[in-house]
Amino acid sequence: MVNKSYLEKETLAQIKEYFSSNGFVTLQQFLDKKEMNKISVKKYKFEDEPLTHRYSSGKIPKIFDLDFISKVIGKKISKIDAKIIKLTQGNYELRGNPKPGFEIVFCLNSWHESFGGQVIYADDNTGDFFALPTTKNTFSIVKRGKSTSRFIKYVNNHAKKENLILVIGKIK
Numbered sequence: 001m002v003n004k005s006y007l008e009k010e011t012l013a014q015i016k017e018y019f020s021s022n023g024f025v026t027l028q029q030f031l032d033k034k035e036m037n038k039i040s041v042k043k044y045k046f047e048d049e050p051l052t053h054r055y056s057s058g059k060i061p062k063i064f065d066l067d068f069i070s071k072v073i074g075k076k077i078s079k080i081d082a083k084i085i086k087l088t089q090g091n092y093e094l095r096g097n098p099k100p101g102f103e104i105v106f107c108l109n110s111w112h113e114s115f116g117g118q119v120i121y122a123d124d125n126t127g128d129f130f131a132l133p134t135t136k137n138t139f140s141i142v143k144r145g146k147s148t149s150r151f152i153k154y155v156n157n158h159a160k161k162e163n164l165i166l167v168i169g170k171i172k
Helices: 009-022 033-038 066-073
Strands: 024-027 045-049 053-058 080-087 101-107 119-123 129-131 138-144 148-152 164-171
Touching (some): 009 024, 066 138
Antiparallel strands (some): 080 164, 119 129
16 A cells, blocks of 8 residues: 555645656655565566666556556546566666656665666656665656657676566556
8 A cells, every 4th residue: 555644635735746846756665565575576587678778677566556547647547557577787778769658667776876776767858867766765757748758777797696676667
């Protein structure tokens, strides 16, 4: 279940306003402990497409409250097309063609920024960009415009044997 404080009327109104003004919102301590403990992936498939990405991925159980997300973005949604991604040293996702719409990024474990692996959104017209935090149980919703691309920063040798686990999805 979503953190109860985010469901309060006044807090939800502030979240909606922030999202509407900025095109993204990041919420920490998003799920309660019970929901966080339900998330597990037993099997990852390694994907190595040198021109686009290199990481392991798996299927994610349905854990997101579609009604809550609908209220934040102001649009009725039917599903989230998401996958879980495990990043290790040498993994990345290159900047691809911008696809307008709404996306979610959910970080399942804490990670040191010096390792790389941050999900970064960039405006191809202005050069402006922002990196999403890599903190456990942090959920972000991002509105991508026609010129907004996303990439995952290369995971460098400082990560050693550490893993960053993310859920990335497109809101439908």
